Amino acid sequence: MNGFIISLVLAIILAYFFPTALQELPVNIITNIGIGLIFFFYGLKLAPEELKLGFLNYRSHLLIQFSTFLLFPLLTFLFIPFFEGGIQSDLWLAVFFLGVLPSTVSSSVVMVAIARGxxxxxxxxxxxSGLIGILITPLWMSFFIAKSGDFDFLGIxxxxFLQIVLPLFMGLVLQQYLGKIARKHSRELGYLDKAVIILIVYTSFSNSYNSGLFEIIKIVDLIKFAGIVILLFFGMYSILGLLCKWLGFDLRDxxxxxxxxxxxxxxxGSVMVKIIFGASASVGIFLLPIMLYHILQLLVITVFAEKYGKREDLVPE
Known part of the structure; x- marks a missing residue:
């Protein structure tokens, strides 16, 4: 199994047995600095020439962004009846939060490369997608949290801006000096991303365990999360296949x-849940669907990518 996935599971287990292990450390400061570094290095690694090559394929761009920020969130509305309290339920809101997140960067590119897309x-x-999500994700969430008075859209x-946009911009500015070095050591820098996410997951679940939040969540709720995540993934995958066929896309697109x-x-997801919900005890709940979906998308897309990559021609299946 993927080492990162194992690390996430271990972080949750450690948070359960040792929820106060890091309380003497300035964890909030450490994660804030880590988040800034993640997006600073991301800005350094962005290759402008590669972005230019893909810029003109506007039909694919529109479909992908439409699916990510509109179609996917709307699909989560189908599951409202399965949660007591409907849209007021934190459990459904956690599923919705998954739905309004941007797409991945590294794994999407790697898998498309393997599949010869x-x-x-x-x-x-x-x-x-990540840049659009900085605005769209909190905007979507504001429709369902603003009424409670706990959601400061401009503050978020x-x-x-401070934790993502500014470091990203600084990385882009310094790219001409440090870009080649960052891309050369991309693998090593990827460990920073994973370490910061694992720390956020650990602290989030520690807070949830300490508050007793998970004591009121039933096994059936966890099974429900898993089932919904599976349905969302395969539902979106199938719908996109139909839309691509209707739009006349070739196999690579x-x-x-x-x-x-x-x-x-x-x-x-890890960054935004920390910024939007802070140290709230419910943060662990909002991370659950994201983590389940992350595991599923890695496992399934890897299989699909290898299957596509072995094809001998470019004729659509």
Missing amino acids: NLPTAIFNASI LYKL TITAKFCGTKKSLVH
Whole structure:
């Protein structure tokens, strides 16, 4: 199994048995610095020439972004009747939060490359999705949390600007000096992303365990999460396949649309859940669907990518 997935599971287990292990450390400061570094290095690694290659494929861009930020969120509304309290339920809101997240960057590009899809288009969409999500994700969430008085939309945008946009911009500015070095050591820098996410997961679940939140969540709720995540993934994958066929996409663009349009970013999810909900005890609940979806998308898309990559021609299946 993927080492990162194992690490996430271990972080949850450690949070259960040792919820106060890191209470003497300035964890909040450490994670804030880590988040800034993640997006600073992301800005350094962005290759402008690759973005330019994919820029003109506007039909694919529109479909992927439409799927990521509109179609996927709307699908989550189908599951409202399965939660007591409807849209007021934190459990459904956690599923909705998954639905409004941007696409992944690295895994989308890697999988499209393995499947021999349209790589420049994948790079462009995976990169632009995270930037769009900085505005769209909190905007979507504001429709359901603002009434409670706990959601400061402008305040959240300000925090997202400081922790994501500003470091990203600094990385882009310094790219001409440090870009080649960052891309050369991309694998090593990827460990920073994973370490920060694992720390956020640990602290989030520690807070949830300490508050007793998980004591009121039943096994049936966890099974419900797993079932919904599976239905969302395969539902989106199938719908995108039909839309690509209707729009007359060739196989390379179809692969790219289905891979990028179904992905959800655990990196952005972990960062945004921390910024939007802070140290709230319910943060662990909001991370659960994202983590389950992350595991599923990695396992399934890897299988699909290898199958596509072995084809001998470019004739649609």
